[in-house]
Amino acid sequence: MKKILSLVAVFGLVFASAEVFAAGNTGCGLGAVLLKGKKGKVMELLATCLNGTSGNQTFAITSGTSGYEEGAVIGMTDVEVFVAKNMDSLATDIARGNGEYVDTLASMYKAQDVDGFKTKLKNNFDKIYTNTGVTSKEVVANINDVVNG
Amino acid sequence: MLFNNTIKYGLTAVLFLMSLNIFPQNQAPSIEYVPDPSYTVDPTYVDSLVKKALDLKLYDDPYWKKLLHYKVGLHGGRSLIDDKKFFLSEKGKRSTKEELIATIKAFFTPIEKDKTHAGIRFIARFSWLSEKLAIDKNRLPFDFDGRFDKYYESINVGKAIVVFPAGYMGSPASMFGHTLFIFENKQNKRIISPAINYAANTTEDFGPIFAVKGLFGFYYGYFSVMPYSDKINEYNNSEMRDMWEYTLNLSDDEVKRAFKHVVEMDKVGSRYFFLDENCSYNLLFLIDVARPELDLTSGYFFSAEPVDTIRGLIKADLVKKRDYRPSLFSQIMARSESVSSADSDKVINFAKGKISIEEFNSSISQNKKAELYDFTTDYLKFLLIKDKIKIEDYQKRLLQILNERSRVDNKNAVELSVKEPFPPESSHRSRKLSLSGGTYDGFRYYQMAFRPSCHSLIDSDKGLSKGSEIEFMPFAARYYQENKKFKFEKLSVVRVISLSESNRYNVANCYLLDTGGRQNILPDHTQSFGGFLNGGTGYSTSLFNFFQIYGMAETDIRFSGQYKYNSLLCFGGRLGLIFDVFDVWKSVVSADFMRGVLTEKTNVMRITAEERIKISSFFQITGCYTNEFIFKKRTHDISARAEIMF
Numbered sequence: 001m002k003k004i005l006s007l008v009a010v011f012g013l014v015f016a017s018a019e020v021f022a023a024g025n026t027g028c029g030l031g032a033v034l035l036k037g038k039k040g041k042v043m044e045l046l047a048t049c050l051n052g053t054s055g056n057q058t059f060a061i062t063s064g065t066s067g068y069e070e071g072a073v074i075g076m077t078d079v080e081v082f083v084a085k086n087m088d089s090l091a092t093d094i095a096r097g098n099g100e101y102v103d104t105l106a107s108m109y110k111a112q113d114v115d116g117f118k119t120k121l122k123n124n125f126d127k128i129y130t131n132t133g134v135t136s137k138e139v140v141a142n143i144n145d146v147v148n149g
Numbered sequence: 150m151l152f153n154n155t156i157k158y159g160l161t162a163v164l165f166l167m168s169l170n171i172f173p174q175n176q177a178p179s180i181e182y183v184p185d186p187s188y189t190v191d192p193t194y195v196d197s198l199v200k201k202a203l204d205l206k207l208y209d210d211p212y213w214k215k216l217l218h219y220k221v222g223l224h225g226g227r228s229l230i231d232d233k234k235f236f237l238s239e240k241g242k243r244s245t246k247e248e249l250i251a252t253i254k255a256f257f258t259p260i261e262k263d264k265t266h267a268g269i270r271f272i273a274r275f276s277w278l279s280e281k282l283a284i285d286k287n288r289l290p291f292d293f294d295g296r297f298d299k300y301y302e303s304i305n306v307g308k309a310i311v312v313f314p315a316g317y318m319g320s321p322a323s324m325f326g327h328t329l330f331i332f333e334n335k336q337n338k339r340i341i342s343p344a345i346n347y348a349a350n351t352t353e354d355f356g357p358i359f360a361v362k363g364l365f366g367f368y369y370g371y372f373s374v375m376p377y378s379d380k381i382n383e384y385n386n387s388e389m390r391d392m393w394e395y396t397l398n399l400s401d402d403e404v405k406r407a408f409k410h411v412v413e414m415d416k417v418g419s420r421y422f423f424l425d426e427n428c429s430y431n432l433l434f435l436i437d438v439a440r441p442e443l444d445l446t447s448g449y450f451f452s453a454e455p456v457d458t459i460r461g462l463i464k465a466d467l468v469k470k471r472d473y474r475p476s477l478f479s480q481i482m483a484r485s486e487s488v489s490s491a492d493s494d495k496v497i498n499f500a501k502g503k504i505s506i507e508e509f510n511s512s513i514s515q516n517k518k519a520e521l522y523d524f525t526t527d528y529l530k531f532l533l534i535k536d537k538i539k540i541e542d543y544q545k546r547l548l549q550i551l552n553e554r555s556r557v558d559n560k561n562a563v564e565l566s567v568k569e570p571f572p573p574e575s576s577h578r579s580r581k582l583s584l585s586g587g588t589y590d591g592f593r594y595y596q597m598a599f600r601p602s603c604h605s606l607i608d609s610d611k612g613l614s615k616g617s618e619i620e621f622m623p624f625a626a627r628y629y630q631e632n633k634k635f636k637f638e639k640l641s642v643v644r645v646i647s648l649s650e651s652n653r654y655n656v657a658n659c660y661l662l663d664t665g666g667r668q669n670i671l672p673d674h675t676q677s678f679g680g681f682l683n684g685g686t687g688y689s690t691s692l693f694n695f696f697q698i699y700g701m702a703e704t705d706i707r708f709s710g711q712y713k714y715n716s717l718l719c720f721g722g723r724l725g726l727i728f729d730v731f732d733v734w735k736s737v738v739s740a741d742f743m744r745g746v747l748t749e750k751t752n753v754m755r756i757t758a759e760e761r762i763k764i765s766s767f768f769q770i771t772g773c774y775t776n777e778f779i780f781k782k783r784t785h786d787i788s789a790r791a792e793i794m795f
Contacts, residue, residue, distance in 0.1 A: 096523065125552060125554075
């Protein structure tokens, strides 16, 4: 329970939108993001024409009365958010030891030795993705352990 | 005591440094947004600026009009924006002059707590006016530029990129395309860069209502921002669309101006018109604002299709580089090419849960492992998205495969190389005018047909998805020489055909839907214009890559007062084949066999063959033959068409 609460709290701090709360609850496991972008058959046909969104999937460009103070655009570079939003692609890249997602992660960690960073994660894949129900929050904690360990 | 102090200060310093390091990017700019009680407005200075602006006729300046999205159209001059928040003057939507005066005045009002100041909100207007009018910064209530600059630096913006997701399998409507605008992060972290998307804020309406609302501006469009990776996930993975990234050659200052305008457009709604005031058109304003001498938002008549906006960028010499980002499906197809048939069976069997990871492992050779694990990973994602496997099974098998993969080095891994298809801008123009001459049942006729938008099967697939057709409001009218009569031959509201090819990795549905009005043949063999609805579903596959065959179960309903119960209700099937030789000669042939039931009982058979020769990307010659048998009468319709795409 505590874990869930803290997870919600972390997400709540970074974002304000309802969609991200949904991601906080369901979008964190493997596979969830892949299913999120799907539309029904009829909507698929029409929605692509309109390129519509229900308007809640987004970050704010500006926020607060003073405009761009804690603009959520900046929250995009947050590791927690990145991992939650890219669970499957990141897991794939870590296992392969290369790719755009693990490169991005390396730059977020400001890794000096990028190849070393990637090899370390690859070699510890099973310590990062510990079980099928692993959440992005746990993945981040495990990555931190591997990187610092 | 000294020791204690050292610890205390030391700790404070450490905490301070930590606070800087933990979230270095989350630090708010240091210029604090607080009311300054000592600030007073100097009305004479403001008046002098207003006078100067009017003397300079800045309200007529093209750049000012751009900032306001002001266009002169059928209803006279007005801003395309339909949101009061965007205007500081009551008359701002129509009067660029009133808006100019109100804007200058607003910059000098004191800062209020809990209220966003105009100088913050309209930062692009501010920067431009402050340069044009040489505004004295010391007389302003706040350092608007300084604050924006701090914020902008923290985002670390480098290049600007326009992204075009191509159409996707099974959804001809998606051929229309879409565009996004990316402010690329300077450290080359493209996937976590802010992506600006302009989209209609839609409600979950029933399909047809949704379409009508979208076409006629019932929805409001808004700019929004999200990490680019969200969009990659949505388009590249979930929808399996190839993406194209066009890096623009805008300078740093130009990119910054575009960003300033994004800030101005935040939470501002405009009526969304699918055909012209759409996603792509609205993004063009960002580029127009970025580079003052550009005027990309003019010159679109009737429709601004996303691909046309890409062509516009290329024509204006704005594109520095084009990158291809293959969809998940394109990646799978590319990987499958180097995999043997026996190995691909093993991959499919494991992914679908027919063999265990141990069986899979023991059946493949050591030097193939990396390659096959990578292939399996992508295929598992595909199966999940297509609802072919449950998420629990996906998670389990994905982790099994990735665990194995992490223990294999990359020595034998096969670098993914997807052959770049023709880019979207190489596709044909979507408006088509056809002029033809022919005979129907022995009577000579001339026909004019027009399609306002999109693509039909007979047209070239270059730069588009294969086996897809979508036409909005195509119509054809005939003039029969003999009796000197005009006849409206056909008007479709929308006509969609999707012929996704099935293969060993993917079994996909085909469908067709066509509805509107056309000349229906009556029991007495005369014709009358009436409604029709034609739909079907089935499967398709390709042979030798240029020869596609399909079969569908089909129903065709026609309406006329001359039919029993005013309708003709047919059920049956269609067989079809398409072949395409070097994008020059294309043949589209279909045969329908149907039976009229319940109302009119008749056999219906129709064979249609179209042959097209492409002369250039905007001109083609087509021959068409239709043999139709209905109410025990056979008719032949043969014609030759010259078709212009523009």
